[in-house]
Amino acid sequence: MFSELIKQIRTLYPGREAISLHEPLFAGREKEYTTQAIDSTFVSSVGAFVERFEQDICAFTGADYAVATVTGTAALHAALLAMGVRPEDEVLTQPLSFVATANAINYCGARPIFLDVERDTLGLSPAALEDFLTTHTICRDNTCYNRATQRRIAACVPMHTFGHPVRIEEVVAICRRHHIAVVEDAAEALGSKYRGRHCGTFGDLGIYSFNGNKTITCGGGGMVVGHDKKLTDRVRHLTTTAKIPHPWQYRHDQAGYNYRMPNLNAALGCAQLEMLPAFLADKRELAAEYEKILVAVPALEFIREPAEARSNYWLNALLTSDREQRDRLLAACHKEKIFCRPAWDLLNTLPMYNDCQTDNLTTANWLADRLINLPSSVRQLNRQRTPEAV
Known part of the structure; x- marks a missing residue:
């Protein structure tokens, strides 16, 4: 048949x-750039290609700030933490997604709530989101709570499935009315647009993945993007082991994460982004x-x-x-x-x-x-x- x-x-x-x-397809300057990174001796999380890759992603997507991470999952975890997601909070998302979407919520000690998707976008349904928030939540002091569990609903994570854009403007507008942060899972959607604007740039923060099977790859890697410098600075601090900047002292002000992208991976990413x-x-x-x-x-x-x-x-x-x-x-x-x-x-x-x-x-x-x-x-x-x- x-x-x-x-x-x-x-x-x-x-x-x-x-x-x-x-x-993956390596048809550009990948070998040239990775060789440059090796010759520089900066092959770990410090190096010129890391900064360049962040700047290039901003230039391509229209984001104002970007922080390169070791994986897309790490990017999503750090973004949720930066938005203040805490243990016992709840986070709205969709069930049709890669497991990393829920895992990143779990890493925060929070619990996902799974809402239905749309047939045409494959992503989170604005109607299902509105219905759930109207029926099952209450807002007090500009904070949204689940009526059944009394837990705070701290964030919403819509995911652009297979690169097809969610109706993200509608999702963001609904969440704004209910005082819920939006972390946009655009792991699969680099280069996708909704109403002329790049996916990943609508929410409070957005993330991309550069895993080996993505449209472009760093071998592994991710990126957090946003328009609020305080938020992206928070992500940068959390993903750099929460180290307080100093020329020689190693002081950390909280339990951070070793989530920064190595320069070698960023070199690969710069070449891939050109293609x-x-x-x-x-x-x-x-x-x-x-x-x-x-x-x-x-x-x-x-x-x-x-x-x-x-x-x-x-x-x-x-x-x-x-x-x-x-x-x-x-x-x-x-x-x-x-x-x-x-x-x-x-x-x-x-x-x-x-x-x-x-x-x-x-x-x-x-x-x-x-x-x-x-x-x-x-x-x-x-x-x-x-x-x-x-």
């Missing part, structure tokens, strides 16, 4: 026996090819970028008719060494989070039964081509 689809996918990656979900416009153009071309292919396949639906959004198409995705069809397609692709994958298990179903509060999660459950991610690596870059505006 799926033989023609598999054949068509192979035409997108000619000459490959095995087609991975998402591979990002070309990567994004190639990925949009790939998405258009998938859409053409899937129009001809009954019962399969390509997931397009949402209205008023421009997606980076980090991972292309389709919807099957049901879980049985999903599993048959996955099995057929893996047999042919085309390494598609389903969506993550919903976070509320994992043993460490299955007692967390949720709403009905109708759409999240529906999507989890049907989603498949397709191979989405950047393919061949035509250096003569002028990339689309990003």
Whole structure:
């Protein structure tokens, strides 16, 4: 049944026996910059490339300040701490996400509350958020509390799933009315925009990931971005072991974290960021090819970028008719060494989070039964081509 689809996918990656979900591509000055970092002897968390990478991310996204971290998870953890999330607080988020979203909340000693997502964005539903806050919370002294648990709801973490933008302006506006901080999980969304503005720059703070499978990679790495210098300075302090700046003394004013990005990784990131416009153009071309292919396949639906959004198409995705069809397609692709994958298990179903509060999660459950991610690596870059505006 799926033989023609598999054949068509192979035409997108000619000459490959095995087609991975998402591979890195090093087609720029990666070796040159990492060699410079090695020659400088500054290979750890101090070095010129760290500062440059932070500045380059600001220039690309429109953020005013940025702090490079060792992973995207560390970035999210530090951002939540900087926003004042404390033990026994609660944080609103979505169940359709990588486990790091919930783990970072857990690291703070807080508990996630999982609210439903939208079918078109795959991300946190503003309607579900508004309904939960109206029905289940009360505000006292400009602080939001859960009526059932009496815990403070300290923050909201919307995630831009597979690079498709959440309706982030609506989410932020709702949270503002209820006195809830927004930490934007844009780990998968570097290069994605909502209403012309880069994802990651709408919330009080936002984060990106540069893991090996992301659109650009540092091997590992993350970034916290924001517009409030006091907040990003707080992140920088927390991620540098809370060390008080001094030429020689090592004094720390609280328990901090060794979360800063090494200069070697930042060198790689600087080179990758130079290639990002070309990567994004190639990925949009790939998405258009998938859409053409899937129009001809009954019962399969390509997931397009949402209205008023421009997606980076980090991972292309389709919807099957049901879980049985999903599993048959996955099995057929893996047999042919085309390494598609389903969506993550919903976070509320994992043993460490299955007692967390949720709403009905109708759409999240529906999507989890049907989603498949397709191979989405950047393919061949035509250096003569002028990339689309990003």
